Amino acid sequence: MTTLLILFDVLLLGTLLALAFAAVLSVEPRRAVMLFIAFGLWLSLVWARMQAPDVALAEAAIGAGLGGALMLAAARRAARVRRSEANGSTMP
Amino acid sequence: MDSLQQVIAALLIALGALFFIAGTVGLLRLPDLFTRLHALTKADNLGLGLIMLGLVVQTPDVFYAVKLVLLWVLVMVSGATGAHLIAKRALRDDGEDLT
Amino acid sequence: MAIPTMPEFLLGAALLLLATMSAGLWRIVVGPTPPDRMMAAQLLGTSGIAVLLLLSLALEVPALLDVALIFALLAAVSVAAFTRRRVGKDQA
Numbered sequence: 001m002t003t004l005l006i007l008f009d010v011l012l013l014g015t016l017l018a019l020a021f022a023a024v025l026s027v028e029p030r031r032a033v034m035l036f037i038a039f040g041l042w043l044s045l046v047w048a049r050m051q052a053p054d055v056a057l058a059e060a061a062i063g064a065g066l067g068g069a070l071m072l073a074a075a076r077r078a079a080r081v082r083r084s085e086a087n088g089s090t091m092p
Numbered sequence: 093m094d095s096l097q098q099v100i101a102a103l104l105i106a107l108g109a110l111f112f113i114a115g116t117v118g119l120l121r122l123p124d125l126f127t128r129l130h131a132l133t134k135a136d137n138l139g140l141g142l143i144m145l146g147l148v149v150q151t152p153d154v155f156y157a158v159k160l161v162l163l164w165v166l167v168m169v170s171g172a173t174g175a176h177l178i179a180k181r182a183l184r185d186d187g188e189d190l191t
Numbered sequence: 192m193a194i195p196t197m198p199e200f201l202l203g204a205a206l207l208l209l210a211t212m213s214a215g216l217w218r219i220v221v222g223p224t225p226p227d228r229m230m231a232a233q234l235l236g237t238s239g240i241a242v243l244l245l246l247s248l249a250l251e252v253p254a255l256l257d258v259a260l261i262f263a264l265l266a267a268v269s270v271a272a273f274t275r276r277r278v279g280k281d282q283a
Contacts, residue, residue, distance in 0.1 A: 001196075001198065001199050001202065004199060004202045004203060004206060005202065007206060008202065008205065008206050008209065011206065011209055011210065011213065012209065015209075015212075015213045015216065018216075019216065022220055030225055030228075031222070031228065034219055034225075034228045034229070034232060035219060035220070037232055037269055038216065038219055038232055038235055041232075041235060041236060041239055041262070041265070044239075044258065044262075045209075045239060045242060045243070048243055048246055048252075048255050048258055049246065049250075051250060051252050053252055053254035053255050053257065053258050054254070056255070056258045057257060057258050057261055060258060060261045060262055060265055061261050061264070061265070064265055064269075065261075065264065065265040065268050065269065068265075068269050068272070069268055069269060069272035072269070072272045072273060073272065098197055101197075102197075102200055105200070105201070105204050105245075106204070108241070109204050109207050109208060112208055112211055112238055112241065113207075113211050115234060116211040116212075116214050116215045116234065116238075119215055119218050119230070119231060119234055120214065120215070120217060120218060125224065125226055125227060125230075128227065128230060129230060132230055132233065132234050135234060135237070136233070136234070136237045139237070139241065140237055140240060140241055143204075143241050143244060143245070144244065147244055147245075147248055150197070150248075151248070156253065156256070159256055160244065160256070163240070163244075163256070163259055163260055163263060166260070166263050167237060167240060167263050167266075170263055170264075170266060170267035170270075171233065171237065171266070173267070173270075174233055174266065174267060174270035174271075175230075175233070177270055177271070177274040178226050178229055178230060178233075178270065178273075178274060180274075181226065181274045182224070182226040
């Protein structure tokens with residue numbers, strides 16, 4: 001049981017760190033948001049493993065769900081603004 | 093793991109895990125978006141269904157078992173709707189970004 | 192080799208699912224298209240639900256079932272936010 005738990009924790013934490021780096025270092029906004037949602041999901045699993053279901057609940061609902069949906073909308077709007085600016089500057 | 097009940101539960105959970113593995117392999121290896129979507133939905137519905145059944149078999153609490161079944165139904169409905177939305181969106185504008 | 196007890200078996204199954212989840216993350220990182228990433232996120236959510244159910248019995252924390260419910264909700268909300276599009280082009 002303990003060996004399994006340690007293995008579980010190592011895999012959980014290693015992937016969490018990798019996800020965090022991937023989300024921070026990605027250039028394209030939509031990809032970053034998608035990675036952020038995955039990160040929130042994963043962090044919620046970590047809280048669940050620590051036997052804190054209430055924190056896991058808040059993390060999944062607010063951190064990943066609400067934050068992710070809002071950030072998707074923001075990324076979409078940013079892309080549109082950038083595109084219209086580009087159009088404006090190329091027009092004579 | 094000695095009673096028949098537990099053996100059945102273990103078998104069901106192992107089968108469900110197998111479906112999840114197959115779904116992930118499909119997601120990684122299949123060539124285009126729609127074949128991947130096809131692999132994904134099988135893993136979603138059947139994999140989770142089998143694991144849920146394996147847990148229902150060994151729970152003592154009836155309320156807990158009912159909750160598990162309801163959770164599975166919710167995942168099936170939302171998963172099917174989500175897969176449909178993604179496929180429709182990809183079909184209409186080729187995954188291109190937005191208005 | 193001893194026959195594993197039930198919590199050990201459940202934890203082992205959860206570990207296996209966690210490993211497949213980490214493999215599935217690769218699809219989120221490489222894409223290639225946004226729908227691909229969203230699909231991978233959906234599979235991640237479902238596998239996360241399965242892991243939570245297994246953990247809930249293995250660690251004997253019944254409240255983790257509620258976290259699993261929130262995960263199901265999160266998958267639906269993020270897919271809806273992702274596939275949303277505007278009808279008229281000219282609104283801000």
